[in-house]
Amino acid sequence: MTSKRSLLTTLIVGSALFGSHTSARESDLLPSWNNGQARQSIIEFVTRVTRRGSSDFVPAGERIATFDNDGTLWVEQPMYIQLHFALDRVKTLAPQHPEWKDREPFASLLKGDVHAALAGGDQALLEILMATHAGMTTAEFEAIVRDWLATARHPMAGRPYTEMVYQPMLELLTYLRANGFKTFIVSAGGIEFMRPWTAEVYGIPPEQVIGSSIKTRFEVYDDAPVLVRLPELNFLGDKEGKPVAINQHIGRRPIAAFGNSDGDLQMLQWTTAGPGLRFALYVRHTDAEREWAYDRQSAIGQLDKGLDEAQRNGWTVVDMKRDWKIIYPFEKR
Amino acid sequence: MTSKRSLLTTLIVGSALFGSHTSARESDLLPSWNNGQARQSIIEFVTRVTRRGSSDFVPAGERIATFDNDGTLWVEQPMYIQLHFALDRVKTLAPQHPEWKDREPFASLLKGDVHAALAGGDQALLEILMATHAGMTTAEFEAIVRDWLATARHPMAGRPYTEMVYQPMLELLTYLRANGFKTFIVSAGGIEFMRPWTAEVYGIPPEQVIGSSIKTRFEVYDDAPVLVRLPELNFLGDKEGKPVAINQHIGRRPIAAFGNSDGDLQMLQWTTAGPGLRFALYVRHTDAEREWAYDRQSAIGQLDKGLDEAQRNGWTVVDMKRDWKIIYPFEKR
Numbered sequence: 141m142t143s144k145r146s147l148l149t150t151l152i153v154g155s156a157l158f159g160s161h162t163s164a165r166e167s168d169l170l171p172s173w174n175n176g177q178a179r180q181s182i183i184e185f186v187t188r189v190t191r192r193g194s195s196d197f198v199p200a201g202e203r204i205a206t207f208d209n210d211g212t213l214w215v216e217q218p219m220y221i222q223l224h225f226a227l228d229r230v231k232t233l234a235p236q237h238p239e240w241k242d243r244e245p246f247a248s249l250l251k252g253d254v255h256a257a258l259a260g261g262d263q264a265l266l267e268i269l270m271a272t273h274a275g276m277t278t279a280e281f282e283a284i285v286r287d288w289l290a291t292a293r294h295p296m297a298g299r300p301y302t303e304m305v306y307q308p309m310l311e312l313l314t315y316l317r318a319n320g321f322k323t324f325i326v327s328a329g330g331i332e333f334m335r336p337w338t339a340e341v342y343g344i345p346p347e348q349v350i351g352s353s354i355k356t357r358f359e360v361y362d363d364a365p366v367l368v369r370l371p372e373l374n375f376l377g378d379k380e381g382k383p384v385a386i387n388q389h390i391g392r393r394p395i396a397a398f399g400n401s402d403g404d405l406q407m408l409q410w411t412t413a414g415p416g417l418r419f420a421l422y423v424r425h426t427d428a429e430r431e432w433a434y435d436r437q438s439a440i441g442q443l444d445k446g447l448d449e450a451q452r453n454g455w456t457v458v459d460m461k462r463d464w465k466i467i468y469p470f471e472k473r
Numbered sequence: 474m475t476s477k478r479s480l481l482t483t484l485i486v487g488s489a490l491f492g493s494h495t496s497a498r499e500s501d502l503l504p505s506w507n508n509g510q511a512r513q514s515i516i517e518f519v520t521r522v523t524r525r526g527s528s529d530f531v532p533a534g535e536r537i538a539t540f541d542n543d544g545t546l547w548v549e550q551p552m553y554i555q556l557h558f559a560l561d562r563v564k565t566l567a568p569q570h571p572e573w574k575d576r577e578p579f580a581s582l583l584k585g586d587v588h589a590a591l592a593g594g595d596q597a598l599l600e601i602l603m604a605t606h607a608g609m610t611t612a613e614f615e616a617i618v619r620d621w622l623a624t625a626r627h628p629m630a631g632r633p634y635t636e637m638v639y640q641p642m643l644e645l646l647t648y649l650r651a652n653g654f655k656t657f658i659v660s661a662g663g664i665e666f667m668r669p670w671t672a673e674v675y676g677i678p679p680e681q682v683i684g685s686s687i688k689t690r691f692e693v694y695d696d697a698p699v700l701v702r703l704p705e706l707n708f709l710g711d712k713e714g715k716p717v718a719i720n721q722h723i724g725r726r727p728i729a730a731f732g733n734s735d736g737d738l739q740m741l742q743w744t745t746a747g748p749g750l751r752f753a754l755y756v757r758h759t760d761a762e763r764e765w766a767y768d769r770q771s772a773i774g775q776l777d778k779g780l781d782e783a784q785r786n787g788w789t790v791v792d793m794k795r796d797w798k799i800i801y802p803f804e805k806r
Contacts, residue, residue, distance in 0.1 A: 204680075278720055331721070335724045346723065347681075347722065347723045347724055348680075349724060356720060356721075357713070358713040358743070365716065365739070365742045367716060367717065380691040381691075383691045383698065383700060384689050384700065387611055388686060388707075389680065389722060390679065390680045391665075391680055391682060392668075392679050406698070409693070409698045410691070410698050
């Protein structure tokens with residue numbers, strides 16, 4: 141009996157300590173976030189859906205959270221990182237394509253005139269993407285992406301792109317997962333451009349990454365099966381494509397969604413239209429000094445209709461300048 | 474000190490008991506499997522990839538296992554269950570489609586002549602599927618599937634289809650998950666036909682179900698966003714489509730794959746072609762008394778080329794009659 145009573149005492153004291161420890165940590169949550177409305181709305185939502193017995197309680201398996209990538213988890217200025225990758229690939233592949241010297245959009249690109257190259261609109265962009273993203277196996281493409289990321293640098297910051305991620309959002313991902321959420325990326329970017337590095341950088345495994353894709357074909361060469369990447373669009377995961385992709389890939393509705401542009405609006409609408417407590421958040425780029433300031437008029441990451449909808453629906457809008465103590469992980473002391 | 478020592482003693486005795494309990498349980502693993510080569514090959518594989526320090530060790534996150542559904546996890550005779558669903562839907566919808574009385578394949582179906590209806594081959598089948606699987610929202614379709622499964626019965630066994638699953642395979646799924654595997658379904662069946670019940674029946678959540686699909690379109694009606702199911706094939710997840718779907722959905726190669734037909738051959742090839750220890754298993758239907766006996770000549774679930782490949786590559790082949798003590802969960806005492 142003595143030992144049992146001691147054990148019991150240990151457990152009770154232990155719980156009490158643990159309880160007070162948990163409370164103490166409340167103020168340490170999301171340390172790179174200033175304690176404004178945005179931070180509070182996140183913590184309140186997570187607390188409510190995880191509190192057993194609460195009418196807002198959601199079982200762990202159903203705590204699905206989806207995140208846009210470009211402009212929400214990492215920078216998208218002065219150009220989408222995947223576009224930088226494609227432009228670099230054009231230069232690398234140019235010696236094998238002498239015909240590109242006289243053919244747009246490649247001719248302008250090779251002269252260094254990105255603006256003229258992209259004047260051809262979506263068709264020009266698609267040609268660049270297909271010329272640089274198809275024609276190899278999936279394993280080869282993964283190696284190409286890894287190699288490029290290892291040496292590519294952000295043109296203004298001079299840092300690897302995998303460092304140009306938002307520290308407050310990394311903390312948010314960790315906080316959600318610690319509370320039983322399953323975190324997914326739902327991006328218009330290429331699914332196979334993201335998968336080689338999202339586990340290491342965001343803690344999100346390949347099977348929880350959703351994005352745009354081209355078609356692949358299964359082939360067997362000398363007893364070795366491969367998947368060959370074809371120059372044909374399979375799926376475009378932007379705007380209306382995001383709820384479609386979420387349904388196709390996850391098969392249930394998220395209870396929380398995070399974006400930064402009108403391209404994410406339908407994902408936020410789809411998420412908040414479900415029953416029970418829901419959470420939608422827009423990251424608004426308001427910090428011209430530490431990052432960039434852009435929204436309604438921007439060609440990249442335009443946030444116009446989404447901002448109106450956020451105000452109308454009471455969604456959380458993060459003001460980067462006001463709400464984030466630091467932007468990038470390398471600012472941590 | 475007394476209480477600490479007591480606690481310590483408790484822990485040590487506890488571990489010792491737990492340790493011997495674990496060993497004792499080895500013989501209790503996969504209880505519906507006879508202790509033949511098939512069972513032993515499974516346990517040996519799982520033991521090797523989970524033993525820390527072993528050269529075959531695979532980290533938990535990378536322990537991906539993919540399962541075919543029809544004929545591998547549940548019965549596919551005398552007809553695919555989803556086909557039974559489609560035929561029942563034709564009957565239910567017939568009053569709204571008076572034109573079906575004079576139009577094949579519906580006319581024959583409504584007269585009860587399935588054979589004549591399906592004489593039109595893939596085109597007839599596709600027409601039946603589109604007429605019965607499209608034209609409603611995803612939420613409506615889910616309710617239709619749930620309602621049907623609640624009342625439909627296997628034509629020979631007279632039981633709900635969700636009871637016509639293989640008990641030994643349920644044990645295998647549980648055993649793999651207990652050893653850190655993430656289990657996926659990769660089926661040629663409809664992804665949204667499976668998702669309403671796979672969590673309950675197999676313990677596999679919607680986001681780990683992969684299958685064939687039709688296209689959907691995002692629409693907003695009176696501020697309510699919905700996904701409408703369109704009569705257009707999006708993806709066919711059979712044969713060469715299985716590795717394509719695995720790459721698209723999971724983004725990494727499984728280390729173990731389980732099937733029962735030539736439709737699974739490419740998935741097994743893709744799985745075993747990766748580096749390190751791999752596992753491939755075919756369920757062979759050899760039990761005409763308790764289930765069905767069919768392989769090389771069967772129109773449903775043909776296993777011909779796959780059987781040759783299995784023998785050539787030393788894959789595990791389950792002989793249902795010999796290897797399984799019971800087939801269905803309801804046989805348990």
